[in-house]
Amino acid sequence: MLHLGQTLEWLGEYARAEAYLQEGLRLARQAGCLERTSATLHALGEVVRRQGINQQATALHHEALGLARQIDHQEHMCDSLAALGRLAWERGEYALAQEYLQAGLTLARRIDQLETMEWVLATLGLASFEQGDYATGDVYFQEALMLVEQLGLPARRCHLTMNFGVSYLERGDYANAELYLLEGLALARQLGYEDMICAALINLISLLGRRGEYERAATYFEEARERALKMKDRWFISELSRFLGEIYLAQHQYAQANAVLQEGLKYTSEVAQTKRMLKVRAQSQFDLACIALAQGKIVEARHLGKLSLAFLEESGHYWSARVRQWLEQLPPEG
Numbered sequence: 001m002l003h004l005g006q007t008l009e010w011l012g013e014y015a016r017a018e019a020y021l022q023e024g025l026r027l028a029r030q031a032g033c034l035e036r037t038s039a040t041l042h043a044l045g046e047v048v049r050r051q052g053i054n055q056q057a058t059a060l061h062h063e064a065l066g067l068a069r070q071i072d073h074q075e076h077m078c079d080s081l082a083a084l085g086r087l088a089w090e091r092g093e094y095a096l097a098q099e100y101l102q103a104g105l106t107l108a109r110r111i112d113q114l115e116t117m118e119w120v121l122a123t124l125g126l127a128s129f130e131q132g133d134y135a136t137g138d139v140y141f142q143e144a145l146m147l148v149e150q151l152g153l154p155a156r157r158c159h160l161t162m163n164f165g166v167s168y169l170e171r172g173d174y175a176n177a178e179l180y181l182l183e184g185l186a187l188a189r190q191l192g193y194e195d196m197i198c199a200a201l202i203n204l205i206s207l208l209g210r211r212g213e214y215e216r217a218a219t220y221f222e223e224a225r226e227r228a229l230k231m232k233d234r235w236f237i238s239e240l241s242r243f244l245g246e247i248y249l250a251q252h253q254y255a256q257a258n259a260v261l262q263e264g265l266k267y268t269s270e271v272a273q274t275k276r277m278l279k280v281r282a283q284s285q286f287d288l289a290c291i292a293l294a295q296g297k298i299v300e301a302r303h304l305g306k307l308s309l310a311f312l313e314e315s316g317h318y319w320s321a322r323v324r325q326w327l328e329q330l331p332p333e334g
Contacts, residue, residue: 009047012194012231017047038067038076045083049090050195052234052277058087078107078116086123090276092315097127118147118156122163129167132318137167158187158196162203169207170318177207198227198236202243209247217247238267238280245287254291261288282311286323298333305330 009017021044028036045060061083068076085100101120108117121144128137141160148156165180185200187193201224208217221244228236241264248257261284268281289304305327312320 009043009050011192012198012227012233014047014051014231014233018044018051021047034067034071035073035076038064038071038073038080041067042076042079042083049083049087050233054087054090058084061087074107074111075113075116078104078111078113081107082116082120082123085120089123089127092278094127094131094316114147114151115153115156118144118151118153121147122156122160126163129163129170130318131316134167134171141167154187155191155193155196158184158191158193161187162196162199165200166203169203169210174207174211178204181207194227194231195233198224198231198233201227202236202240205240206243206246209243209250212250214247214251234267235276235280238264238277238284240264241267242280242284242287245284249287249290249294252294254294258288258291261291278311279315279317282308282317283319286319286326289326293330298331302327302330302333 004020007017021040025037025040025044028040041060041064045057045064048060049057061080065077065080065084068074068080081100081104085097085104088094088097088100101124105117105120105124108114108120121140125137125140125144128134128140141164145157145160148160161180162184165177165184168174168177168180181200181204184196185204188196188200201220205217205220205224208214208220221240224236224240228240241260245257245261245264248254248260265281265284268277268284285304286308289301289308292298292301292304305323309320309323309327311317312323
């Protein structure tokens, strides 16, 4: 049940994966096998996390960690610490995330659990990138990449390649971004890695939209939308809506942009408000503020801009400087 559930997660079939893992958890509890119960709780927590349900995932990983400590299973302890760190980061609780991730990294180094070490390093890199600290993020990612090459982990190489692409995209280095994103997409297709295929397509749409290559962006859109809906991944759907809205906005198609962005906002409201969902919401609110400004609705533009800035500043997101400058340059009301 455990391995079947993990395979279905890989394929992006989260509902089926969760069903098999719940049954596996029931059997493990019934047998009184604490090691298998801990491992299944961890796997179930990851499936739930991928569906954007942070609170439930956190509870599952806490229980997994407690059982792992009870039987002194250091590998499972390491995995649970890493997962709890990732979840804390997704909520924007950076201090707590660092506490869990550094504890997991220390334990992974001590017991030579290289796969978890790589996963933690990659998460630390992502956290650094999101706060605009690309130099530190690159250091974490380079060490993670060395481990991936040492271990021969194609799925993790795909993941790291994708994240390098996203980091270059956010730095405005579109040539390197495209290079890494296309490589990540090719690897993901080769592996049948549904989650990464969708992520690559969505980020390529963002890249092409920023470069004004709208027709090329459209060639990726339908496949990305179909895959995101099939997986029922609300974060992917909301991100896709945001990027499409930004493409419409760049072409001054304000009605279409507004409709798409509003649709995406619905998905950010339907799940527990994790940091990454709130980030999409804040970025979409800024896009809506830009639409309002273009239509001469200064009061509405300022209101939406301030809503966006409040979260971005609180979370330390690098977009906050951009939104603050935009607000400062707004014309006076009336």
